[in-house]
Amino acid sequence: MMAKSKGKLKEMRITLGQKITLCVLAIQIITILMLAGFVVSKTTSSARDTAISNMKAITQERAQIVRNYVKEAENTLTAYSRAGEISALLQSPTDEKAFAAAQKYTETFSGDVANLEGLYASEWNTHVLTHTNAGVVGITTREGDPLKALQDSMLKAKGVYNTGIIISPASQQQIVSLYRAVLNDAGEPIGLVGGGIFTTGLIEILDGLNIEGMTESKYCMVNVKDGAYIFIDDPEKTAQVAEEDYIKSVIASVADAKEDVSGSIEHKMNGKSYISTYYYMADHGWIFFINNSASEILASTNEMKTVLIILSVVALVVLSAFSFVFIRRMMKPMAKIENSIVALKDYDIRENEEIRKYGRRNDELGGIASAAESLIRSLRDIVFTLQNSCSQLDSKADLLQGSSGNLIESVVDSVAVTEEFSASLENTNTIISNVDDEINKINDATQGVLKNISGSVETSNSVIDSAHMMKEQADNAYNTGQETLEKTKSSVREALESLKELAKINDLATEILKISGQTNLLSLNASIEAARAGEAGRGFAVVAGEIGTLADTSKNTASAIQILCQEADSSIEAVNECFNTIIEFIENDVIAQFKDFVDKSTLYSQEVNIIKEQLDSAEQDVQQLCAYVVQIADDMRNVKTITGENEVAINTIVEKNESTSLIAETIQKQSEENRDLAFELQKLVDNFVQ
Missing domain, CATH: 1.20.140 (Butyryl-CoA Dehydrogenase, subunit A; domain 3)
Structure with a gap:
């Protein structure tokens, strides 16, 4: 039973070539895994950074569209305020001819302005002198402190005073609310112009812009001052205070900023990971957000990761097969040399042509073969x-x-x-x-x-x-x-x-x-031969020593x-x-x-x-x-x-x-x-x- 077990163990013996193959395979696996991990990590990080950077650029682009839309509205109001008819009316509020000319100009001018809610000119006390809606002419829109606050804000603005994007009390629609003080040659206010531009045109522009590869992306804009939504896909949340933690976090981070700020933030909603990029428009106090799921943003990265893993597995299989074949061919001479050396235990010291053939090689196997041949000789x-x-x-x-x-x-x-x-x-x-x-x-x-x-x-x-x-x-x-x-x-x-x-x-x-002299000479020769034999001649060296001792005793x-x-x-x-x-x-x-x-x-x-x-x-x-x-x-x-x-x-x-x-x-x-x-x-x- 023991003999059979030993025979099985001998048959299961792992050869040197197999050990080298396993070691090379292990090294290749570790190297490929480390390389794949490194490449995937770097690629993922790079792709993620690139995706976020693209989102930031898109967010900044969308914010610039908002800013351009508002700027265009401001330019429209400025142009209207500088019209001669408007200046003449404000200088002579009771002049009928001036009124008629100003009203006609207002109606004509408003016809060329898209998405216009209304446009008017009033005295400094907000008494309306001309309006796109003639029925509003003659009313006073503000009195007391609100009037005073509006007047101070216009003078402080030294140009168009943008009250922001608000819900118009008149139309109950979202507009860009604008005011501008009109000054005489002495720089004293003689009246003001005001107007509102519907945001529908802006929303149509923003909705018409698609982000490639981000079908799930959504945008919104929040007013930093009150934390309320300006734009959001859910109409019911418009003008409502944002409750999301990531929005509150961004508002807190840019509240004191004097310049535009761009950034990104990762968050979760309903257990799903999202990445949001934002752009803070410091001149208006608005933050424009673009929000998308992390899975969609990193979809290309995940695909690349899968491709890299597949390529790594294929490379590993190819390298393993090549290594196995190469090592097997390289270790074939070693098996021949091993058999020749193992044959020594059966006292086989005949000349071996295989060893002599491999001994001509210039590598380590050639050195081993030469050494084995020298040993047998x-x-x-x-x-x-x-x-x-x-x-x-x-x-x-x-x-x-x-x-x-x-x-x-x-x-x-x-x-x-x-x-x-x-x-x-x-x-x-x-x-x-x-x-x-x-x-x-x-x-x-x-x-x-x-x-x-x-x-x-x-x-x-x-x-x-x-x-x-x-x-x-x-x-x-x-x-x-x-x-x-x-x-x-x-x-x-x-x-x-x-x-x-x-x-x-x-x-x-x-x-x-x-x-005794002859015996001593024989002992000396035997000792020399035993020394040449090394470890194998140690027993014979002892015998030679005993013969030498016997010769000395006889002498x-x-x-x-x-x-x-x-x-x-x-x-x-x-x-x-x-x-x-x-x-x-x-x-x-x-x-x-x-x-x-x-x-x-x-x-x-x-x-x-x-x-x-x-x-x-x-x-x-x-x-x-x-x-x-x-x-x-x-x-x-x-x-x-x-x-x-x-x-x-x-x-x-x-x-x-x-x-x-x-x-x-x-x-x-x-x-x-x-x-x-x-x-x-x-x-x-x-x-x-x-």
Whole structure:
């Protein structure tokens, strides 16, 4: 079950190419979204600003139409006030001819004015002198404070006094109400003219103007002074105070303005968003509004936004498809390289033409392919080197094992020879002890002879008998000494010949040094190859280090063996010299003395008389002999001491041989381990060369 799960996970593994594709796709999505958002935001903002700016321009244009309409009405009133007939009537209000002329002019002039409600001239007290409606002539329109306020306003206006757009009391229709003071040459008021122009003409003009793309747009105009509507699409709200918050807000913002003000405001009505632009005509105190829904104003912007979103999606799809195809083609060589590298886990280090082909590229994939090819080539070189090293290590291990076996056999033989030599030394010590005893006896006998010679001068017969006995003993001692000397010489020669066998140990140690040098060189080569292999050769580097350590240990052991052999050779040479000295002394001195003693004893037995005469001389000779015997005894004790020291040296050699045997066994065991290690390395190499 676990194996199936792992297999599914392996099949679901996301490749590097897929990851790169996803990353590029994510970057493209984010970039397109950010770009689209930025463009849409900027476009929307720009389109919105443009739409609002256009609405402001249209609003200002409509306000200018209103202003022109009013200005035209004012110009009409001014022209009427400057007519000669009107001036003549005002200067002579009671003149009938002047009245008739003025009335006729009024009727004629009014016929040329469109949308005219009425036109009249009156005295300064508003007493009507002429009117388009003759029935109104003769009435007074204002008195008291209203009259005074009107007079002051006209004088202050220094021209046409526009009371605004109002509902006419006479016609109950909306008019532009105008007044103008008429002055004489002295600048004093002599009367006034007044009139009203219906706003229907203005409304027709405004209604006839359409705003492209704003079918829902509506306009209105509000009087800032009282907040009442002047124009609005709902007739019932005309002259009513505006209740909308956005209108109140605009009125509050321009109430103190001395110049025209243009602006826009966003607001909601009945849950729907609107944008209103306004233009404040400071000279009249009017605000002209154009109002439209935000959705219609920004309709083109929304369409553009939709188009941009569609284009962004299309661009994203195209870029994604192109990126997928491009990345797939770019990552195709990577799959080949990956398969070649993954094949290394199965010990496949054969040459790969695909990698070699991609290695000629000059991009990163070419570098990876070249590196992979170099890695495989290096692995092949390492495997070849390991294979050769394993063969050499195996052969050297066999050679080392054979040499260590020979060393063990040589050490065993050396131990046996040393033990024999030790036994010979013990035998020599025994002989030397016997010789020492005999010399002591000779010394005692010589002392007795000396006493007998001194005390028995007169008893020559006893002396002759003693001389014969001494001669026999001397002959026996001489013969015994000769035989003992020959045996000692033979034993010493045999022992020395046996000790010379120790020189073979030195030869074996020299051979071990050669083997350790070769092993150390092999370890060095293996370490170099392991270093080239890097991480893959770390295990082999450990093996190479152990081989180097083994070589150093073998070298040190062989050197120690050589030193021991040199010490043994020195000891053997010293023993040889000592024994040669002893033998030479016995042959040249002791035997000669014994021979001389025998001759003298013979001479004593033949020449008894001469013995008597020469007893004094014999006494001196015997005393000298005693001195010689004492000297010989001392020398024999020294020889015994030397042989004891040699025995200790031999025991030391035996111990060293045993130590050498243990070292040889260790070398043999290590060589077996080296052989096992070489076998394991060979198995590892075989995985690559199958």
